[in-house]
Amino acid sequence: MLNIIYYPVSGILWVWHKVFGFFLGADNGIAWALSVMFLVFTLRAILYKPFVKQVRTTRQMQELQPQIKALQKKYAKDRQRMALEMQKLQKEHGFNPVMGCLPVLLQAPVFIGLFHVLRSFNRTGTGYGGLGMSVEDNANTANYFFSAADVQSFLSARLFGAPISSYITMPKEQLESFGAYGTVPTVANIAAVAVPLMLIASVATHFNARASVARQSAAAAANPQSAIMNKLALWVFPLGVLVGGSFLMIAILLYWVSNNIWTYAQQHIVFRKIDSEESAKKQAAMERRADNAPKPGARPSKDARKQSTPVVESTSEEDATTESSEADGGTSSGASGTQRPKPKPRPAANRPKSNKRKRR
Numbered sequence: 001m002l003n004i005i006y007y008p009v010s011g012i013l014w015v016w017h018k019v020f021g022f023f024l025g026a027d028n029g030i031a032w033a034l035s036v037m038f039l040v041f042t043l044r045a046i047l048y049k050p051f052v053k054q055v056r057t058t059r060q061m062q063e064l065q066p067q068i069k070a071l072q073k074k075y076a077k078d079r080q081r082m083a084l085e086m087q088k089l090q091k092e093h094g095f096n097p098v099m100g101c102l103p104v105l106l107q108a109p110v111f112i113g114l115f116h117v118l119r120s121f122n123r124t125g126t127g128y129g130g131l132g133m134s135v136e137d138n139a140n141t142a143n144y145f146f147s148a149a150d151v152q153s154f155l156s157a158r159l160f161g162a163p164i165s166s167y168i169t170m171p172k173e174q175l176e177s178f179g180a181y182g183t184v185p186t187v188a189n190i191a192a193v194a195v196p197l198m199l200i201a202s203v204a205t206h207f208n209a210r211a212s213v214a215r216q217s218a219a220a221a222a223n224p225q226s227a228i229m230n231k232l233a234l235w236v237f238p239l240g241v242l243v244g245g246s247f248l249m250i251a252i253l254l255y256w257v258s259n260n261i262w263t264y265a266q267q268h269i270v271f272r273k274i275d276s277e278e279s280a281k282k283q284a285a286m287e288r289r290a291d292n293a294p295k296p297g298a299r300p301s302k303d304a305r306k307q308s309t310p311v312v313e314s315t316s317e318e319d320a321t322t323e324s325s326e327a328d329g330g331t332s333s334g335a336s337g338t339q340r341p342k343p344k345p346r347p348a349a350n351r352p353k354s355n356k357r358k359r360r
Helices: 003-024 031-047 048-063 063-075 078-095 100-120 135-139 148-156 172-181 188-215 217-223 224-247 250-291 302-308 316-336
Strands: none
Touching: 003 031, 003 100, 003 148, 003 250, 031 048, 031 250, 048 100, 048 188, 048 250, 063 078, 063 148, 078 135, 135 148, 135 172, 148 172, 188 250, 217 224
């Protein structure tokens, strides 16, 4: 059912093992360790664009938080209307909250696939997920993209004396199965490699969480739910890596360390890029505003005055009067050579009253 995850993960790991095995040797433990690390780097490079989208979505969510709270307060009793208004708000600003969770959701199957593929190199155990194979059957059974020869190479590889598929609490019978292809590792050998990786993974998890919390807005940090999640990310998760590392294979600890190293570098690069883009947009907006605003003490130009002067259209009565005056003036201009405009007739209300009755 999950072969759609196991085969791609094992395929990428197989390619990197062929690359590093060519230079260091197929049975070299460092070649296998580098293969696991570059598997992580390959997958994180594929997820780079979704990570950038996640950061931008988080920024937009923080900027729209006041509007979201207003909608929640306005439609507190109407969940359906609230959902519609939320979708409308998201569509207007062009973001999808699912993109904020996409990188994490895509990394979970990779972790599960890598854990299963690495555990399948040694299938002699009878515990949870074990197949109870004999040492010979296990060594001669392929592991997804890896052939039987690759399985034997993995069992023969040692990273500072410890197989990278071993872990501190590994059962004794499984440890003894490594003896057919090298020395049987002891718990001390495994702990000498695993404990430093556990410490590095725990510290790296804490510092990545601290960098993420430092970039939260004041309103988001004041939220009680966010405060609880911040405490979990800062202290509980790193402690969980430190305590649970004894149950994780050395290869999984390498995965954890590599993933945290990539995350620390990537988020600093991406945040710096986005901050520079936002500052450039603000600077450009301020420059446009300064160019459009009048300078202090400057008078508007004549062209500006002309443009601002309103044009008064003549009424139909004035047009008729002007036409009649031009017609009369045209007849007189033939005699005198000059055109005299006819005086504008007075309105009836302003005309002097007739004195005919008084004369009578």
